[in-house]
Amino acid sequence: MTKILGLTGGIASGKSTVDVFFREKQIPVIDCDQIAHDILNKGEKGYELVLKQFGMNILKSDQSINRSALGQIVFDDEKQLETLNRITHPLIFQEIQAKIALNNPSKNSLVVVDAPVLFEANGQKYCDFTLLIAIPESLQMKRLMLRDRLSKGAALKRIRSQMPLSQKEKLADFVINNTGTKQDLKSKLEQLLLEIKGEDLYGMS
Numbered sequence: 001m002t003k004i005l006g007l008t009g010g011i012a013s014g015k016s017t018v019d020v021f022f023r024e025k026q027i028p029v030i031d032c033d034q035i036a037h038d039i040l041n042k043g044e045k046g047y048e049l050v051l052k053q054f055g056m057n058i059l060k061s062d063q064s065i066n067r068s069a070l071g072q073i074v075f076d077d078e079k080q081l082e083t084l085n086r087i088t089h090p091l092i093f094q095e096i097q098a099k100i101a102l103n104n105p106s107k108n109s110l111v112v113v114d115a116p117v118l119f120e121a122n123g124q125k126y127c128d129f130t131l132l133i134a135i136p137e138s139l140q141m142k143r144l145m146l147r148d149r150l151s152k153g154a155a156l157k158r159i160r161s162q163m164p165l166s167q168k169e170k171l172a173d174f175v176i177n178n179t180g181t182k183q184d185l186k187s188k189l190e191q192l193l194l195e196i197k198g199e200d201l202y203g204m205s
């Protein structure tokens with residue numbers, strides 16, 4: 001049986017960096033940010049629905065959705081974010097299910113679902129266990145501003161649009177602090193894999 005590990009954490013906490021680790025271990029990773037992007041591609045259902053709701057001003061000259069512009073709208077207004085979530089989350093969820101089904105259970109005993117808003121969307125009920133990547137807000141701000149070239153205000157709005165870390169910590173089965181180097185993170189993940197194998201949560205096929 002395939003076991004689902006829900007991977008989550010605040011924006012720029014290090015989830016994509018963790019994805020690389022799992023993929024190097026030949027453990028499949030389903031990336032929900034990628035799915036969210038795919039469903040907004042021209043011709044996809046999400047494209048039509050989002051355009052209907054948010055209007056033509058979110059289009060680039062080539063008629064593709066300008067995610068950066070849409071991000072500015074929704075991260076500035078809680079109600080708009082809720083509206084976008086209502087449109088996109090059912091489509092994203094469907095796609096996750098389809099991708100899990102694609103992973104042959106006899107081959108893959110562990111599948112990672114990287115879902116930034118896992119707890120916000122109550123997605124943990126579909127996971128066998130969850131891993132939270134945690135970092136303090138000051139470090140999160142620093143890494144986010146550096147990576148996405150965001151102003152302090154814009155970075156803070158994105159962080160505040162998500163569930164506070166303290167709340168996520170209560171919901172997660174495993175918590176890894178990503179305050180050290182990337183090598184430190186890797187060592188912690190190696191340890192975690194041993195732990196979940198030891199508890200017979202993984203490798204059951």
Ligand SMILES: CC(C)(COP(=O)(O)OP(=O)(O)OC[C@H]1O[C@@H](n2cnc3c(N)ncnc32)[C@H](O)[C@@H]1O)[C@@H](O)C(=O)NCCC(=O)NCCS
Nearest residue numbers: 010011032033036067068070071085088092116117161162
């Ligand atoms: C708002 C959008 C258009 C911005 O696109 P953009 O390419 O600029 O950012 P990207 O998708 O790479 O997201 C970056 C980070 O923002 C945060 N984020 C994205 N969506 C949300 C959300 N609905 N609520 C809180 N944080 C979010 C996550 O930490 C994510 O990793 C896009 O994120 C989106 O369509 N979001 C709604 C769907 C969703 O919930 N996606 C999250 C994965 S399920």
Ligand SMILES: Nc1ncnc2c1ncn2[C@@H]1O[C@H](COP(=O)(O)OP(=O)(O)OP(=O)(O)O)[C@@H](O)[C@H]1O
Nearest residue numbers: 010011012013014015016017116143147180181182
């Ligand atoms: N331990 C670390 N030390 C230094 N930089 C790090 C560390 N872990 C991650 N980073 C850097 O921090 C930034 C955010 O990491 P990453 O992109 O993995 O986060 P994320 O959680 O996937 O973000 P998002 O929520 O936007 O998808 C990246 O530039 C990454 O290279």
